[in-house]
Amino acid sequence: MPKPASHALTVLASPDLVVAKDDFRQLETAAAAQCGAISMLERKAAAGAILAGITLHRVKASLPHGAFGPWIAQKLTRLTSWTPGTAKVNASFYMRLSLTFVEKVRVDKSMLLALPHDGESLDLGASKEAKKLASALEKFVGDCSLTELLIKHGIKGVGLKTALEQGDEDETDDSATPAQLAEQTRMEALQWVSGLHKAISDPNRFQHLTSDPKTLRTLHNEIVEIKQRLDERIRSLAKK
Numbered sequence: 001m002p003k004p005a006s007h008a009l010t011v012l013a014s015p016d017l018v019v020a021k022d023d024f025r026q027l028e029t030a031a032a033a034q035c036g037a038i039s040m041l042e043r044k045a046a047a048g049a050i051l052a053g054i055t056l057h058r059v060k061a062s063l064p065h066g067a068f069g070p071w072i073a074q075k076l077t078r079l080t081s082w083t084p085g086t087a088k089v090n091a092s093f094y095m096r097l098s099l100t101f102v103e104k105v106r107v108d109k110s111m112l113l114a115l116p117h118d119g120e121s122l123d124l125g126a127s128k129e130a131k132k133l134a135s136a137l138e139k140f141v142g143d144c145s146l147t148e149l150l151i152k153h154g155i156k157g158v159g160l161k162t163a164l165e166q167g168d169e170d171e172t173d174d175s176a177t178p179a180q181l182a183e184q185t186r187m188e189a190l191q192w193v194s195g196l197h198k199a200i201s202d203p204n205r206f207q208h209l210t211s212d213p214k215t216l217r218t219l220h221n222e223i224v225e226i227k228q229r230l231d232e233r234i235r236s237l238a239k240k
Contacts, residue, residue, distance in 0.1 A: 012061055042145035047137050049146050053098025054112060086188025093150055102154045105136040147198065156192070196223075 019027050060068040072091050073084045080087060081203055101107065114129035141149065150156035 034063045039143070039145075039205045040071065043141050043143065046141045046144055046146040046149050049149075050098045050101050050137060051115070053094035053096070054102070054115070056095050057098060060095075083183065083187060085185075089187055093155060096155045097153065098147060100155070101137070101140050105140055108135065111136075151198075154219070 059071065063071060066139065069088075072087050076082070076091060077084050077087045080092065102112075111129045111133040114127050114133060144152060
């Protein structure tokens with residue numbers, strides 16, 4: 001981990017920022033409130049990702065076969081300011097997480113049809129079906145952030161080799177140029193490597209991997225194989 005810049009340390013450790021004993025309670029209350037607010041935002045992001053995944057599944061079902069990949073590359077990219085590669089990876093994450101949610105909670109169609117069309121709000125409405133869905137969503141997310149949910153359910157940070165070999169489960173975008181495909185592949189690889197690195201570096205997340213020795217051995221073998229392939233690619237490029 002890179003060391004913080006000396007300027008930052010000088011500023012944040014300044015005696016002028018130290019509060020008197022009488023004011024410390026207000027300061028610690030502010031710190032706790034800010035951390036709590038961030039935690040709430042992370043849980044909302046996780047719930048929002050699941051709802052987005054459900055909506056993306058409906059979009060895919062509503063489009064002709066083969067049109068969903070171009071839709072992500074064009075429409076979703078334009079509306080979110082994501083690159084095509086990021087849009088493809090994030091859409092895959094959200095859709096896979098929503099599948100896990102629907103399967104584990106046994107969500108039915110009536111609950112999904114109760115979703116409002118205003119996707120910018122997490123207010124699911126007051127109908128009986130909407131309340132059931134909101135309650136199920138809250139229990140499924142728990143205290144997890146989006147990244148933690150993706151790791152917990154094996155969507156991100158585990159199965160790296162399979163992801164790099166096969167990509168997501170959506171159909172290939174035949175309209176993509178070689179440059180676009182290269183960018184998508186690069187972004188997918190970086191996303192998975194980043195997720196894996198966080199899973200291994202963070203002790204709280206690493207326990208999800210070490211709880212099952214078989215999973216850990218599989219992951220180790222996959223990483224070894226990926227390293228071998230990368231070494232081969234590097235050697236190949238060096239010969240050119």
